[in-house]
Amino acid sequence: TVGGRIAAMEAPEKAEDFLPFRKFFDPDGHHLSPEGHKLLADRIGHLLEHLSIVDNPRVGPWDNVGDDMCVSWFLSGECPLEVHGDGVEMISWLAEKKSHPHYKYGLGFPNGGAIMFNNPFNKPMDMYLDFMRE
DSSP, X not given: OOOOOOOOOOOOSSGGGOGGGXXXXXXXXXXXXXXXXXXXXXXXXXXXXXXXXXXXXXXXXXXXXXXXXXXXXXXXXXXXXXXXXXXXXXXXXSTTOTTSTTOOEEEEOBTBOEEEOOOOSSSOOOOOOOOOXX
16 A cells, blocks of 8 residues: 545435536536636645645566556547447547647447457556546
8 A cells, every 4th residue: 555545526326416527527428627726725725724745655676566557549539449339439529629728539329339458467457437428
């Protein structure tokens, strides 16, 4: 363990109670809004007031910490994984404004499909999946 702390943000118990929390997120519903960043910064600041800070907090090289792999096409629009399904396509938001700060990509599966993922490690691994819905 590295002695991590969590600066948790409040979350509703039920999805229908989410509207009061919407102001903490950008229009893409994934990233924090300026108000959300301020709230999180305040919570982190509160944590830091009560912790002792180590000058060079290192636990070792990443290889010694554990195995990890990240695959995302959210910003690039390039999916390196094998994808199957009728009509699957890369969808872009704000396609007419590629320089827009909220320009994002996602895979659309209008008729279902699959994303093939190979675990390159010789052990079971957790998988975290992001998704968006129009």
